[in-house]
Amino acid sequence: MTQNNLGSAYSNRLRGERAENLEKAITAYELALQVYTRGAFPEDWAMAQNNLGIALRHRIRGEQAENLERAIATKELALQVYTREELPERWAMTQNSLGLAYSQRLQGERAENLERAIAAFDLALQVYTRQDFLEQWAGTQSNLAGTLIQRAALKESWIDLDTAIDLLQSALEVSDSNSFSFISVQYFLGNALSRRYEHSKSPRDLQQSLQAYKIALDNISLEHYDRDQLWQALPTTQSILGSRLVRDGQWQEGLQLLLNSVNQLSRGDNPLAHANALFQTGRAHETLSDWDNARLYYRDALRLYEYLQDRLGTAQSRAGLGSVLVSQGYLEKGIAELAKARESYHLLEQLDKVAEVDDIYQATQKAIEKQAIEAYV
Known part of the structure:
Protein backbone atom coordinates (compact mmCIF):
# COMPACT_ATOMS: atom_id res chain seq x y z
CA MET A 1 0.00 0.00 0.00
CA TYR A 128 -20.80 7.24 -15.43
CA THR A 129 -24.29 8.68 -15.78
CA ARG A 130 -25.17 12.31 -15.20
CA GLN A 131 -27.47 11.31 -12.35
CA ASP A 132 -25.01 9.14 -10.40
CA PHE A 133 -21.49 10.39 -11.27
CA LEU A 134 -21.84 14.00 -12.40
CA GLU A 135 -18.14 14.98 -12.39
CA GLN A 136 -16.95 11.75 -14.01
CA TRP A 137 -19.77 11.95 -16.55
CA ALA A 138 -18.72 15.46 -17.60
CA GLY A 139 -15.06 14.48 -17.85
CA THR A 140 -15.77 11.41 -19.96
CA GLN A 141 -18.13 13.42 -22.18
CA SER A 142 -15.27 15.83 -22.79
CA ASN A 143 -12.81 13.01 -23.55
CA LEU A 144 -15.27 11.43 -25.98
CA ALA A 145 -15.83 14.78 -27.67
CA GLY A 146 -12.09 15.33 -28.06
CA THR A 147 -11.75 11.95 -29.77
CA LEU A 148 -14.71 12.63 -32.05
CA ILE A 149 -13.01 15.88 -33.09
CA GLN A 150 -9.92 13.87 -34.04
CA ARG A 151 -12.03 11.40 -36.02
CA ALA A 152 -13.81 14.26 -37.74
CA ALA A 153 -10.45 15.61 -38.92
CA LEU A 154 -9.41 12.17 -40.16
CA LYS A 155 -12.64 11.32 -41.95
CA GLU A 156 -14.06 14.81 -42.56
CA SER A 157 -17.19 13.82 -40.64
CA TRP A 158 -19.32 16.86 -39.85
CA ILE A 159 -21.72 14.65 -37.88
CA ASP A 160 -18.88 13.88 -35.47
CA LEU A 161 -18.28 17.61 -34.99
CA ASP A 162 -21.95 18.28 -34.29
CA THR A 163 -22.00 15.43 -31.77
CA ALA A 164 -18.81 16.67 -30.11
CA ILE A 165 -20.20 20.20 -29.75
CA ASP A 166 -23.41 18.86 -28.18
CA LEU A 167 -21.39 16.74 -25.72
CA LEU A 168 -19.18 19.66 -24.73
CA GLN A 169 -22.04 22.07 -24.26
CA SER A 170 -23.71 19.50 -21.99
CA ALA A 171 -20.48 19.11 -20.01
CA LEU A 172 -20.22 22.90 -19.59
CA GLU A 173 -23.61 22.95 -17.90
CA VAL A 174 -22.13 21.13 -14.90
CA SER A 175 -18.48 22.25 -14.97
CA ASP A 176 -17.22 24.56 -12.23
CA SER A 177 -15.82 27.71 -13.87
CA ASN A 178 -12.80 27.55 -11.55
CA SER A 179 -11.90 23.95 -12.41
CA PHE A 180 -9.41 22.33 -14.77
CA SER A 181 -12.25 20.49 -16.52
CA PHE A 182 -13.92 23.82 -17.37
CA ILE A 183 -10.75 24.97 -19.17
CA SER A 184 -10.43 21.65 -20.98
CA VAL A 185 -14.05 21.72 -22.16
CA GLN A 186 -13.71 25.31 -23.41
CA TYR A 187 -10.56 24.35 -25.31
CA PHE A 188 -12.23 21.36 -26.99
CA LEU A 189 -15.34 23.43 -27.74
CA GLY A 190 -13.26 26.12 -29.42
CA ASN A 191 -11.54 23.44 -31.49
CA ALA A 192 -14.80 21.80 -32.57
CA LEU A 193 -16.52 25.09 -33.44
CA SER A 194 -13.46 26.27 -35.34
CA ARG A 195 -13.43 23.10 -37.44
CA ARG A 196 -17.17 23.31 -38.06
CA TYR A 197 -16.80 26.92 -39.19
CA GLU A 198 -14.44 25.76 -41.94
CA HIS A 199 -17.36 23.77 -43.33
CA SER A 200 -20.38 25.87 -42.34
CA LYS A 201 -18.87 29.37 -42.78
CA SER A 202 -21.33 30.43 -40.09
CA PRO A 203 -20.20 33.65 -38.34
CA ARG A 204 -21.84 32.31 -35.17
CA ASP A 205 -19.57 29.25 -35.15
CA LEU A 206 -16.52 31.47 -35.61
CA GLN A 207 -17.44 33.91 -32.84
CA GLN A 208 -18.32 31.13 -30.40
CA SER A 209 -15.03 29.41 -31.24
CA LEU A 210 -12.99 32.53 -30.53
CA GLN A 211 -14.91 33.14 -27.32
CA ALA A 212 -14.28 29.58 -26.08
CA TYR A 213 -10.55 29.78 -26.85
CA LYS A 214 -10.24 33.15 -25.12
CA ILE A 215 -12.01 31.84 -22.03
CA ALA A 216 -9.65 28.85 -21.94
CA LEU A 217 -6.59 31.07 -22.41
CA ASP A 218 -7.69 33.54 -19.73
CA ASN A 219 -8.26 30.77 -17.17
CA ILE A 220 -5.04 28.79 -17.65
CA SER A 221 -2.99 29.21 -14.48
CA LEU A 222 -0.82 27.36 -11.98
CA GLU A 223 -3.98 26.77 -9.96
CA HIS A 224 -5.05 24.20 -12.55
CA TYR A 225 -1.71 23.07 -14.04
CA ASP A 226 1.71 22.42 -12.62
CA ARG A 227 4.43 24.54 -14.19
CA ASP A 228 5.47 21.98 -16.83
CA GLN A 229 1.86 21.34 -17.85
CA LEU A 230 1.24 25.09 -18.04
CA TRP A 231 4.05 25.45 -20.57
CA GLN A 232 2.20 22.96 -22.76
CA ALA A 233 -1.39 24.12 -22.27
CA LEU A 234 -0.72 27.82 -22.76
CA PRO A 235 1.17 27.72 -26.09
CA THR A 236 -1.11 25.02 -27.51
CA THR A 237 -4.14 27.21 -26.90
CA GLN A 238 -2.27 30.26 -28.21
CA SER A 239 -1.48 28.36 -31.40
CA ILE A 240 -5.04 27.47 -32.22
CA LEU A 241 -6.49 30.83 -31.22
CA GLY A 242 -3.75 32.60 -33.19
CA SER A 243 -4.46 30.66 -36.38
CA ARG A 244 -8.16 31.37 -36.03
CA LEU A 245 -7.57 35.11 -35.49
CA VAL A 246 -5.37 35.32 -38.60
CA ARG A 247 -8.07 33.73 -40.73
CA ASP A 248 -10.60 36.10 -39.17
CA GLY A 249 -8.53 39.09 -40.31
CA GLN A 250 -6.94 39.92 -36.94
CA TRP A 251 -3.48 39.30 -38.37
CA GLN A 252 -1.16 41.08 -35.98
CA GLU A 253 -2.66 39.64 -32.78
CA GLY A 254 -3.04 36.18 -34.29
CA LEU A 255 0.49 35.96 -35.67
CA GLN A 256 1.99 37.09 -32.36
CA LEU A 257 0.15 34.31 -30.53
CA LEU A 258 1.40 31.79 -33.09
CA LEU A 259 5.02 32.90 -32.81
CA ASN A 260 4.78 32.76 -29.01
CA SER A 261 3.43 29.23 -29.17
CA VAL A 262 6.13 27.98 -31.56
CA ASN A 263 8.86 29.47 -29.40
CA GLN A 264 7.52 27.91 -26.19
CA LEU A 265 6.64 24.51 -27.65
CA SER A 266 10.11 24.17 -29.19
CA ARG A 267 11.43 23.93 -25.62
CA GLY A 268 8.72 21.56 -24.41
CA ASP A 269 8.09 17.83 -24.60
CA ASN A 270 4.98 17.71 -26.80
CA PRO A 271 6.30 17.28 -30.36
CA LEU A 272 2.84 16.89 -31.89
CA ALA A 273 1.67 20.20 -30.43
CA HIS A 274 4.92 21.76 -31.70
CA ALA A 275 4.30 20.35 -35.20
CA ASN A 276 0.73 21.67 -35.16
CA ALA A 277 1.95 25.12 -34.12
CA LEU A 278 4.55 25.14 -36.91
CA PHE A 279 1.91 24.16 -39.45
CA GLN A 280 -0.56 26.80 -38.27
CA THR A 281 2.17 29.45 -38.36
CA GLY A 282 3.06 28.43 -41.90
CA ARG A 283 -0.59 28.65 -42.84
CA ALA A 284 -0.85 32.11 -41.30
CA HIS A 285 2.17 33.36 -43.25
CA GLU A 286 0.67 31.89 -46.43
CA THR A 287 -2.57 33.77 -45.72
CA LEU A 288 -0.49 36.96 -45.45
CA SER A 289 1.36 36.10 -48.72
CA ASP A 290 4.64 35.93 -46.79
CA TRP A 291 5.91 33.07 -48.94
CA ASP A 292 9.42 32.79 -47.51
CA ASN A 293 8.29 32.34 -43.92
CA ALA A 294 5.38 30.14 -44.96
CA ARG A 295 7.81 27.81 -46.75
CA LEU A 296 10.13 27.62 -43.74
CA TYR A 297 7.37 26.82 -41.24
CA TYR A 298 5.66 24.30 -43.52
CA ARG A 299 8.99 22.54 -44.09
CA ASP A 300 9.74 22.37 -40.36
CA ALA A 301 6.24 21.07 -39.66
CA LEU A 302 6.64 18.43 -42.38
CA ARG A 303 9.89 17.13 -40.90
CA LEU A 304 8.33 16.82 -37.44
CA TYR A 305 5.12 15.20 -38.69
CA GLU A 306 7.18 12.67 -40.66
CA TYR A 307 9.22 11.87 -37.55
CA LEU A 308 5.99 11.35 -35.59
CA GLN A 309 4.51 9.29 -38.46
CA ASP A 310 1.45 11.55 -38.45
CA ARG A 311 -0.03 10.90 -41.90
CA LEU A 312 -2.63 13.66 -41.85
CA GLY A 313 -0.15 16.28 -40.64
CA THR A 314 2.34 15.15 -43.28
CA ALA A 315 -0.27 15.45 -46.03
CA GLN A 316 -1.37 18.92 -44.88
CA SER A 317 2.20 20.18 -44.67
CA ARG A 318 3.08 18.85 -48.12
CA ALA A 319 -0.02 20.48 -49.59
CA GLY A 320 0.83 23.80 -47.96
CA LEU A 321 4.50 23.60 -48.94
CA GLY A 322 3.63 22.66 -52.52
CA SER A 323 1.20 25.56 -52.85
CA VAL A 324 3.76 28.05 -51.51
CA LEU A 325 6.54 26.76 -53.78
CA VAL A 326 4.24 27.17 -56.78
CA SER A 327 3.39 30.71 -55.66
CA GLN A 328 7.11 31.48 -55.53
CA GLY A 329 7.63 30.16 -59.04
CA TYR A 330 9.31 26.87 -58.09
CA LEU A 331 6.87 24.89 -60.20
CA GLU A 332 8.75 21.58 -60.43
CA LYS A 333 9.44 21.41 -56.70
CA GLY A 334 5.91 22.51 -55.91
CA ILE A 335 4.22 19.97 -58.13
CA ALA A 336 6.33 17.19 -56.60
CA GLU A 337 5.08 18.08 -53.11
CA LEU A 338 1.50 18.39 -54.37
CA ALA A 339 1.68 14.93 -55.95
CA LYS A 340 2.81 13.42 -52.64
CA ALA A 341 0.10 15.30 -50.75
CA ARG A 342 -2.56 14.12 -53.20
CA GLU A 343 -1.42 10.51 -52.81
CA SER A 344 -1.47 10.81 -49.00
CA TYR A 345 -4.99 12.22 -49.02
CA HIS A 346 -6.06 9.33 -51.28
CA LEU A 347 -4.73 6.84 -48.74
CA LEU A 348 -6.55 8.71 -45.96
CA GLU A 349 -9.73 8.65 -48.09
CA GLN A 350 -10.12 12.43 -47.82
CA LEU A 351 -11.56 12.98 -51.29
CA ASP A 352 -12.40 16.66 -50.77
CA LYS A 353 -8.74 17.32 -49.97
CA VAL A 354 -7.69 15.24 -52.97
CA ALA A 355 -9.83 17.43 -55.22
CA GLU A 356 -8.54 20.61 -53.60
CA VAL A 357 -4.90 19.65 -54.11
CA ASP A 358 -5.61 18.33 -57.59
CA ASP A 359 -6.94 21.72 -58.70
CA ILE A 360 -3.61 23.33 -57.79
CA TYR A 361 -1.71 20.39 -59.31
CA GLN A 362 -3.51 20.65 -62.66
CA ALA A 363 -3.04 24.42 -62.83
CA THR A 364 0.66 23.99 -62.07
CA GLN A 365 0.99 21.26 -64.70
CA LYS A 366 -0.47 23.61 -67.32
CA ALA A 367 1.93 26.36 -66.26
CA ILE A 368 4.89 23.98 -66.63
CA GLU A 369 3.70 22.90 -70.09
CA LYS A 370 3.27 26.55 -71.11
CA GLN A 371 6.82 27.34 -69.96
CA ALA A 372 8.13 24.41 -71.98
CA ILE A 373 6.36 25.61 -75.14
CA GLU A 374 7.60 29.18 -74.68
CA ALA A 375 11.14 27.94 -74.12
CA TYR A 376 10.97 25.83 -77.28
CA VAL A 377 9.65 28.73 -79.35
Whole structure:
Protein backbone atom coordinates (compact mmCIF):
# COMPACT_ATOMS: atom_id res chain seq x y z
CA MET A 1 0.00 0.00 0.00
CA THR A 2 2.85 2.40 0.86
CA GLN A 3 4.54 2.13 -2.57
CA ASN A 4 1.22 2.56 -4.38
CA ASN A 5 0.41 5.65 -2.30
CA LEU A 6 3.92 6.96 -2.86
CA GLY A 7 3.47 6.53 -6.60
CA SER A 8 0.21 8.50 -6.48
CA ALA A 9 1.90 11.24 -4.46
CA TYR A 10 4.70 11.59 -7.02
CA SER A 11 2.22 11.51 -9.93
CA ASN A 12 0.31 14.45 -8.45
CA ARG A 13 3.33 16.33 -7.08
CA LEU A 14 3.50 20.01 -8.05
CA ARG A 15 7.02 20.68 -6.80
CA GLY A 16 10.16 19.49 -8.50
CA GLU A 17 10.73 18.45 -12.11
CA ARG A 18 7.67 16.83 -13.66
CA ALA A 19 9.70 14.25 -15.60
CA GLU A 20 11.58 13.12 -12.49
CA ASN A 21 8.39 12.93 -10.41
CA LEU A 22 6.82 10.64 -13.00
CA GLU A 23 9.89 8.38 -13.05
CA LYS A 24 9.67 8.03 -9.27
CA ALA A 25 5.95 7.31 -9.53
CA ILE A 26 6.55 4.58 -12.12
CA THR A 27 9.25 3.00 -9.96
CA ALA A 28 6.95 3.04 -6.92
CA TYR A 29 4.09 1.39 -8.81
CA GLU A 30 6.43 -1.27 -10.20
CA LEU A 31 7.69 -2.01 -6.67
CA ALA A 32 4.10 -2.25 -5.44
CA LEU A 33 3.37 -4.82 -8.15
CA GLN A 34 6.16 -7.03 -6.81
CA VAL A 35 4.03 -7.46 -3.67
CA TYR A 36 0.52 -7.03 -5.07
CA THR A 37 0.11 -10.18 -7.14
CA ARG A 38 -3.13 -10.88 -8.94
CA GLY A 39 -3.61 -14.09 -7.00
CA ALA A 40 -3.09 -12.69 -3.50
CA PHE A 41 -4.34 -9.08 -3.82
CA PRO A 42 -6.39 -8.85 -7.04
CA GLU A 43 -7.99 -5.44 -6.42
CA ASP A 44 -4.77 -3.82 -5.18
CA TRP A 45 -2.93 -5.38 -8.13
CA ALA A 46 -5.49 -3.95 -10.56
CA MET A 47 -5.30 -0.49 -8.97
CA ALA A 48 -1.50 -0.48 -9.17
CA GLN A 49 -1.70 -1.57 -12.84
CA ASN A 50 -4.15 1.23 -13.62
CA ASN A 51 -2.08 3.83 -11.78
CA LEU A 52 1.07 2.65 -13.55
CA GLY A 53 -0.74 3.03 -16.87
CA ILE A 54 -1.72 6.61 -16.07
CA ALA A 55 1.87 7.49 -15.15
CA LEU A 56 3.17 5.86 -18.34
CA ARG A 57 0.65 7.78 -20.46
CA HIS A 58 1.94 11.05 -19.00
CA ARG A 59 5.60 9.96 -19.02
CA ILE A 60 8.00 12.49 -20.50
CA ARG A 61 11.12 10.34 -20.72
CA GLY A 62 11.56 7.36 -23.00
CA GLU A 63 9.88 6.70 -26.34
CA GLN A 64 6.35 8.06 -26.31
CA ALA A 65 5.03 5.27 -28.54
CA GLU A 66 6.42 2.57 -26.24
CA ASN A 67 5.13 4.35 -23.14
CA LEU A 68 1.62 4.36 -24.60
CA GLU A 69 1.82 0.67 -25.53
CA ARG A 70 2.77 -0.17 -21.97
CA ALA A 71 0.00 2.07 -20.65
CA ILE A 72 -2.60 0.26 -22.76
CA ALA A 73 -1.29 -3.13 -21.64
CA THR A 74 -1.54 -2.23 -17.94
CA LYS A 75 -5.11 -0.96 -18.28
CA GLU A 76 -6.19 -4.10 -20.11
CA LEU A 77 -4.66 -6.15 -17.30
CA ALA A 78 -6.58 -4.10 -14.73
CA LEU A 79 -9.82 -4.79 -16.62
CA GLN A 80 -9.31 -8.51 -16.05
CA VAL A 81 -10.12 -7.81 -12.38
CA TYR A 82 -12.25 -4.67 -12.66
CA THR A 83 -15.39 -6.13 -14.21
CA ARG A 84 -18.59 -4.19 -14.73
CA GLU A 85 -20.56 -6.71 -12.70
CA GLU A 86 -18.36 -6.71 -9.57
CA LEU A 87 -16.62 -3.31 -9.60
CA PRO A 88 -18.59 -1.06 -11.98
CA GLU A 89 -17.13 2.28 -10.86
CA ARG A 90 -13.52 1.13 -11.17
CA TRP A 91 -14.37 -0.61 -14.44
CA ALA A 92 -15.69 2.68 -15.82
CA MET A 93 -12.65 4.58 -14.48
CA THR A 94 -10.31 2.17 -16.27
CA GLN A 95 -12.34 2.23 -19.51
CA ASN A 96 -12.09 6.04 -19.51
CA SER A 97 -8.35 5.85 -18.92
CA LEU A 98 -7.97 3.22 -21.66
CA GLY A 99 -9.88 5.48 -24.05
CA LEU A 100 -7.42 8.31 -23.40
CA ALA A 101 -4.47 6.02 -24.11
CA TYR A 102 -5.95 4.80 -27.40
CA SER A 103 -6.80 8.36 -28.44
CA GLN A 104 -3.11 9.26 -28.08
CA ARG A 105 -1.67 5.99 -29.44
CA LEU A 106 1.06 6.36 -32.07
CA GLN A 107 1.41 2.74 -33.17
CA GLY A 108 -1.20 1.01 -35.32
CA GLU A 109 -3.78 2.52 -37.66
CA ARG A 110 -4.95 5.93 -36.47
CA ALA A 111 -8.56 5.29 -37.46
CA GLU A 112 -8.68 1.99 -35.56
CA ASN A 113 -7.13 3.56 -32.46
CA LEU A 114 -9.78 6.27 -32.45
CA GLU A 115 -12.56 3.70 -32.82
CA ARG A 116 -11.22 1.79 -29.82
CA ALA A 117 -11.01 5.01 -27.82
CA ILE A 118 -14.60 5.94 -28.65
CA ALA A 119 -15.79 2.43 -27.74
CA ALA A 120 -14.02 2.65 -24.36
CA PHE A 121 -15.55 6.06 -23.56
CA ASP A 122 -19.01 4.79 -24.54
CA LEU A 123 -18.58 1.85 -22.17
CA ALA A 124 -17.49 4.15 -19.34
CA LEU A 125 -20.57 6.32 -19.88
CA GLN A 126 -22.81 3.30 -19.32
CA VAL A 127 -21.79 3.56 -15.65
CA TYR A 128 -20.80 7.24 -15.43
CA THR A 129 -24.29 8.68 -15.78
CA ARG A 130 -25.17 12.31 -15.20
CA GLN A 131 -27.47 11.31 -12.35
CA ASP A 132 -25.01 9.14 -10.40
CA PHE A 133 -21.49 10.39 -11.27
CA LEU A 134 -21.84 14.00 -12.40
CA GLU A 135 -18.14 14.98 -12.39
CA GLN A 136 -16.95 11.75 -14.01
CA TRP A 137 -19.77 11.95 -16.55
CA ALA A 138 -18.72 15.46 -17.60
CA GLY A 139 -15.06 14.48 -17.85
CA THR A 140 -15.77 11.41 -19.96
CA GLN A 141 -18.13 13.42 -22.18
CA SER A 142 -15.27 15.83 -22.79
CA ASN A 143 -12.81 13.01 -23.55
CA LEU A 144 -15.27 11.43 -25.98
CA ALA A 145 -15.83 14.78 -27.67
CA GLY A 146 -12.09 15.33 -28.06
CA THR A 147 -11.75 11.95 -29.77
CA LEU A 148 -14.71 12.63 -32.05
CA ILE A 149 -13.01 15.88 -33.09
CA GLN A 150 -9.92 13.87 -34.04
CA ARG A 151 -12.03 11.40 -36.02
CA ALA A 152 -13.81 14.26 -37.74
CA ALA A 153 -10.45 15.61 -38.92
CA LEU A 154 -9.41 12.17 -40.16
CA LYS A 155 -12.64 11.32 -41.95
CA GLU A 156 -14.06 14.81 -42.56
CA SER A 157 -17.19 13.82 -40.64
CA TRP A 158 -19.32 16.86 -39.85
CA ILE A 159 -21.72 14.65 -37.88
CA ASP A 160 -18.88 13.88 -35.47
CA LEU A 161 -18.28 17.61 -34.99
CA ASP A 162 -21.95 18.28 -34.29
CA THR A 163 -22.00 15.43 -31.77
CA ALA A 164 -18.81 16.67 -30.11
CA ILE A 165 -20.20 20.20 -29.75
CA ASP A 166 -23.41 18.86 -28.18
CA LEU A 167 -21.39 16.74 -25.72
CA LEU A 168 -19.18 19.66 -24.73
CA GLN A 169 -22.04 22.07 -24.26
CA SER A 170 -23.71 19.50 -21.99
CA ALA A 171 -20.48 19.11 -20.01
CA LEU A 172 -20.22 22.90 -19.59
CA GLU A 173 -23.61 22.95 -17.90
CA VAL A 174 -22.13 21.13 -14.90
CA SER A 175 -18.48 22.25 -14.97
CA ASP A 176 -17.22 24.56 -12.23
CA SER A 177 -15.82 27.71 -13.87
CA ASN A 178 -12.80 27.55 -11.55
CA SER A 179 -11.90 23.95 -12.41
CA PHE A 180 -9.41 22.33 -14.77
CA SER A 181 -12.25 20.49 -16.52
CA PHE A 182 -13.92 23.82 -17.37
CA ILE A 183 -10.75 24.97 -19.17
CA SER A 184 -10.43 21.65 -20.98
CA VAL A 185 -14.05 21.72 -22.16
CA GLN A 186 -13.71 25.31 -23.41
CA TYR A 187 -10.56 24.35 -25.31
CA PHE A 188 -12.23 21.36 -26.99
CA LEU A 189 -15.34 23.43 -27.74
CA GLY A 190 -13.26 26.12 -29.42
CA ASN A 191 -11.54 23.44 -31.49
CA ALA A 192 -14.80 21.80 -32.57
CA LEU A 193 -16.52 25.09 -33.44
CA SER A 194 -13.46 26.27 -35.34
CA ARG A 195 -13.43 23.10 -37.44
CA ARG A 196 -17.17 23.31 -38.06
CA TYR A 197 -16.80 26.92 -39.19
CA GLU A 198 -14.44 25.76 -41.94
CA HIS A 199 -17.36 23.77 -43.33
CA SER A 200 -20.38 25.87 -42.34
CA LYS A 201 -18.87 29.37 -42.78
CA SER A 202 -21.33 30.43 -40.09
CA PRO A 203 -20.20 33.65 -38.34
CA ARG A 204 -21.84 32.31 -35.17
CA ASP A 205 -19.57 29.25 -35.15
CA LEU A 206 -16.52 31.47 -35.61
CA GLN A 207 -17.44 33.91 -32.84
CA GLN A 208 -18.32 31.13 -30.40
CA SER A 209 -15.03 29.41 -31.24
CA LEU A 210 -12.99 32.53 -30.53
CA GLN A 211 -14.91 33.14 -27.32
CA ALA A 212 -14.28 29.58 -26.08
CA TYR A 213 -10.55 29.78 -26.85
CA LYS A 214 -10.24 33.15 -25.12
CA ILE A 215 -12.01 31.84 -22.03
CA ALA A 216 -9.65 28.85 -21.94
CA LEU A 217 -6.59 31.07 -22.41
CA ASP A 218 -7.69 33.54 -19.73
CA ASN A 219 -8.26 30.77 -17.17
CA ILE A 220 -5.04 28.79 -17.65
CA SER A 221 -2.99 29.21 -14.48
CA LEU A 222 -0.82 27.36 -11.98
CA GLU A 223 -3.98 26.77 -9.96
CA HIS A 224 -5.05 24.20 -12.55
CA TYR A 225 -1.71 23.07 -14.04
CA ASP A 226 1.71 22.42 -12.62
CA ARG A 227 4.43 24.54 -14.19
CA ASP A 228 5.47 21.98 -16.83
CA GLN A 229 1.86 21.34 -17.85
CA LEU A 230 1.24 25.09 -18.04
CA TRP A 231 4.05 25.45 -20.57
CA GLN A 232 2.20 22.96 -22.76
CA ALA A 233 -1.39 24.12 -22.27
CA LEU A 234 -0.72 27.82 -22.76
CA PRO A 235 1.17 27.72 -26.09
CA THR A 236 -1.11 25.02 -27.51
CA THR A 237 -4.14 27.21 -26.90
CA GLN A 238 -2.27 30.26 -28.21
CA SER A 239 -1.48 28.36 -31.40
CA ILE A 240 -5.04 27.47 -32.22
CA LEU A 241 -6.49 30.83 -31.22
CA GLY A 242 -3.75 32.60 -33.19
CA SER A 243 -4.46 30.66 -36.38
CA ARG A 244 -8.16 31.37 -36.03
CA LEU A 245 -7.57 35.11 -35.49
CA VAL A 246 -5.37 35.32 -38.60
CA ARG A 247 -8.07 33.73 -40.73
CA ASP A 248 -10.60 36.10 -39.17
CA GLY A 249 -8.53 39.09 -40.31
CA GLN A 250 -6.94 39.92 -36.94
CA TRP A 251 -3.48 39.30 -38.37
CA GLN A 252 -1.16 41.08 -35.98
CA GLU A 253 -2.66 39.64 -32.78
CA GLY A 254 -3.04 36.18 -34.29
CA LEU A 255 0.49 35.96 -35.67
CA GLN A 256 1.99 37.09 -32.36
CA LEU A 257 0.15 34.31 -30.53
CA LEU A 258 1.40 31.79 -33.09
CA LEU A 259 5.02 32.90 -32.81
CA ASN A 260 4.78 32.76 -29.01
CA SER A 261 3.43 29.23 -29.17
CA VAL A 262 6.13 27.98 -31.56
CA ASN A 263 8.86 29.47 -29.40
CA GLN A 264 7.52 27.91 -26.19
CA LEU A 265 6.64 24.51 -27.65
CA SER A 266 10.11 24.17 -29.19
CA ARG A 267 11.43 23.93 -25.62
CA GLY A 268 8.72 21.56 -24.41
CA ASP A 269 8.09 17.83 -24.60
CA ASN A 270 4.98 17.71 -26.80
CA PRO A 271 6.30 17.28 -30.36
CA LEU A 272 2.84 16.89 -31.89
CA ALA A 273 1.67 20.20 -30.43
CA HIS A 274 4.92 21.76 -31.70
CA ALA A 275 4.30 20.35 -35.20
CA ASN A 276 0.73 21.67 -35.16
CA ALA A 277 1.95 25.12 -34.12
CA LEU A 278 4.55 25.14 -36.91
CA PHE A 279 1.91 24.16 -39.45
CA GLN A 280 -0.56 26.80 -38.27
CA THR A 281 2.17 29.45 -38.36
CA GLY A 282 3.06 28.43 -41.90
CA ARG A 283 -0.59 28.65 -42.84
CA ALA A 284 -0.85 32.11 -41.30
CA HIS A 285 2.17 33.36 -43.25
CA GLU A 286 0.67 31.89 -46.43
CA THR A 287 -2.57 33.77 -45.72
CA LEU A 288 -0.49 36.96 -45.45
CA SER A 289 1.36 36.10 -48.72
CA ASP A 290 4.64 35.93 -46.79
CA TRP A 291 5.91 33.07 -48.94
CA ASP A 292 9.42 32.79 -47.51
CA ASN A 293 8.29 32.34 -43.92
CA ALA A 294 5.38 30.14 -44.96
CA ARG A 295 7.81 27.81 -46.75
CA LEU A 296 10.13 27.62 -43.74
CA TYR A 297 7.37 26.82 -41.24
CA TYR A 298 5.66 24.30 -43.52
CA ARG A 299 8.99 22.54 -44.09
CA ASP A 300 9.74 22.37 -40.36
CA ALA A 301 6.24 21.07 -39.66
CA LEU A 302 6.64 18.43 -42.38
CA ARG A 303 9.89 17.13 -40.90
CA LEU A 304 8.33 16.82 -37.44
CA TYR A 305 5.12 15.20 -38.69
CA GLU A 306 7.18 12.67 -40.66
CA TYR A 307 9.22 11.87 -37.55
CA LEU A 308 5.99 11.35 -35.59
CA GLN A 309 4.51 9.29 -38.46
CA ASP A 310 1.45 11.55 -38.45
CA ARG A 311 -0.03 10.90 -41.90
CA LEU A 312 -2.63 13.66 -41.85
CA GLY A 313 -0.15 16.28 -40.64
CA THR A 314 2.34 15.15 -43.28
CA ALA A 315 -0.27 15.45 -46.03
CA GLN A 316 -1.37 18.92 -44.88
CA SER A 317 2.20 20.18 -44.67
CA ARG A 318 3.08 18.85 -48.12
CA ALA A 319 -0.02 20.48 -49.59
CA GLY A 320 0.83 23.80 -47.96
CA LEU A 321 4.50 23.60 -48.94
CA GLY A 322 3.63 22.66 -52.52
CA SER A 323 1.20 25.56 -52.85
CA VAL A 324 3.76 28.05 -51.51
CA LEU A 325 6.54 26.76 -53.78
CA VAL A 326 4.24 27.17 -56.78
CA SER A 327 3.39 30.71 -55.66
CA GLN A 328 7.11 31.48 -55.53
CA GLY A 329 7.63 30.16 -59.04
CA TYR A 330 9.31 26.87 -58.09
CA LEU A 331 6.87 24.89 -60.20
CA GLU A 332 8.75 21.58 -60.43
CA LYS A 333 9.44 21.41 -56.70
CA GLY A 334 5.91 22.51 -55.91
CA ILE A 335 4.22 19.97 -58.13
CA ALA A 336 6.33 17.19 -56.60
CA GLU A 337 5.08 18.08 -53.11
CA LEU A 338 1.50 18.39 -54.37
CA ALA A 339 1.68 14.93 -55.95
CA LYS A 340 2.81 13.42 -52.64
CA ALA A 341 0.10 15.30 -50.75
CA ARG A 342 -2.56 14.12 -53.20
CA GLU A 343 -1.42 10.51 -52.81
CA SER A 344 -1.47 10.81 -49.00
CA TYR A 345 -4.99 12.22 -49.02
CA HIS A 346 -6.06 9.33 -51.28
CA LEU A 347 -4.73 6.84 -48.74
CA LEU A 348 -6.55 8.71 -45.96
CA GLU A 349 -9.73 8.65 -48.09
CA GLN A 350 -10.12 12.43 -47.82
CA LEU A 351 -11.56 12.98 -51.29
CA ASP A 352 -12.40 16.66 -50.77
CA LYS A 353 -8.74 17.32 -49.97
CA VAL A 354 -7.69 15.24 -52.97
CA ALA A 355 -9.83 17.43 -55.22
CA GLU A 356 -8.54 20.61 -53.60
CA VAL A 357 -4.90 19.65 -54.11
CA ASP A 358 -5.61 18.33 -57.59
CA ASP A 359 -6.94 21.72 -58.70
CA ILE A 360 -3.61 23.33 -57.79
CA TYR A 361 -1.71 20.39 -59.31
CA GLN A 362 -3.51 20.65 -62.66
CA ALA A 363 -3.04 24.42 -62.83
CA THR A 364 0.66 23.99 -62.07
CA GLN A 365 0.99 21.26 -64.70
CA LYS A 366 -0.47 23.61 -67.32
CA ALA A 367 1.93 26.36 -66.26
CA ILE A 368 4.89 23.98 -66.63
CA GLU A 369 3.70 22.90 -70.09
CA LYS A 370 3.27 26.55 -71.11
CA GLN A 371 6.82 27.34 -69.96
CA ALA A 372 8.13 24.41 -71.98
CA ILE A 373 6.36 25.61 -75.14
CA GLU A 374 7.60 29.18 -74.68
CA ALA A 375 11.14 27.94 -74.12
CA TYR A 376 10.97 25.83 -77.28
CA VAL A 377 9.65 28.73 -79.35
